[in-house]
Amino acid sequence: MDKPLKAPPPYAIASVDNALRIAAMLQLEGPLTVTEVAQRLGVANSTAHRLLAMLVYRDFAVRDADRTYRVGPVLELAAHSQSTAARLRAAALPHLHRLAELLDESANLTVRTGDTARFIASVESRQALRVGSREGMVFPAHRTTAGLLLLAELPPDQLDALYAADRYDERPDERPDLDTLRADLARVRRNGFALNEGRSERGVVAVGVCVHAPDGEAVAGLSLSMPSARYEKERLPMLVGTLRTAAEALERDLAR
Numbered sequence: 001m002d003k004p005l006k007a008p009p010p011y012a013i014a015s016v017d018n019a020l021r022i023a024a025m026l027q028l029e030g031p032l033t034v035t036e037v038a039q040r041l042g043v044a045n046s047t048a049h050r051l052l053a054m055l056v057y058r059d060f061a062v063r064d065a066d067r068t069y070r071v072g073p074v075l076e077l078a079a080h081s082q083s084t085a086a087r088l089r090a091a092a093l094p095h096l097h098r099l100a101e102l103l104d105e106s107a108n109l110t111v112r113t114g115d116t117a118r119f120i121a122s123v124e125s126r127q128a129l130r131v132g133s134r135e136g137m138v139f140p141a142h143r144t145t146a147g148l149l150l151l152a153e154l155p156p157d158q159l160d161a162l163y164a165a166d167r168y169d170e171r172p173d174e175r176p177d178l179d180t181l182r183a184d185l186a187r188v189r190r191n192g193f194a195l196n197e198g199r200s201e202r203g204v205v206a207v208g209v210c211v212h213a214p215d216g217e218a219v220a221g222l223s224l225s226m227p228s229a230r231y232e233k234e235r236l237p238m239l240v241g242t243l244r245t246a247a248e249a250l251e252r253d254l255a256r
Contacts, residue, residue: 028121034067148196
């Protein structure tokens with residue numbers, strides 16, 4: 001198995017992390033107030049205000065006349081393509097909150113773009129030892145739970161084209177072994193869920209199921225993430241069943 005891709009830096013800088021999280025929130029959700037940002041980050045209003053002021057200074061955000069903040073010139077190009085993801089995120093959030101409350105583990109919604117997977121919504125567990133928010137983060141699709149789920153839905157020719165060698169001429173180390181990947185995806189299709197034990201981050205276990213649009217297209221992966229120290233294999237059927245119930249409820253909401 002490939003070594004895990006990401007691990008928290010040994011000397012994390014909270015202010016930098018919070019500023020990046022704000023930028024992701026503005027991209028994915030639209031305008032926010034200082035109070036809303038402070039509540040989401042769990043910081044004082046004054047701290048949120050200082051972070052937003054720096055983002056405004058660097059053109060990552062703009063402060064409107066009504067005192068809300070929205071994406072600035074640096075991010076607004078990406079914001080124009082957010083409509084589908086924004087609608088999907090809005091529909092999924094209530095279900096993510098319910099999952100996090102019911103199972104007390106962090107819940108995520110992830111979409112695939114090409115060979116990458118992006119977390120578009122994340123609700124953290126309330127436990128002291130928990131997997132933090134992944135909202136806005138991007139990973140290679142084959143390294144993530146949701147990415148595996150969505151890749152497993154592709155016809156063989158599309159999978160081969162996506163991972164064609166010439167697409168990786170300038171980054172050969174990032175191309176997965178296709179025989180191994182095909183075996184992994186066959187397992188996902190056979191099981192109807194994906195289990196990720198340290199594939200993307202050391203010490204993290206995630207399990208997920210697919211979310212389909214009304215036309216049957218696989219549009220996202222719904223997953224739970226937890227510290228590996230708390231994962232119990234005996235609970236896997238219950239976790240998968242709870243995720244499937246949530247995914248079906250989300251699909252009904254999308255159908256409306």
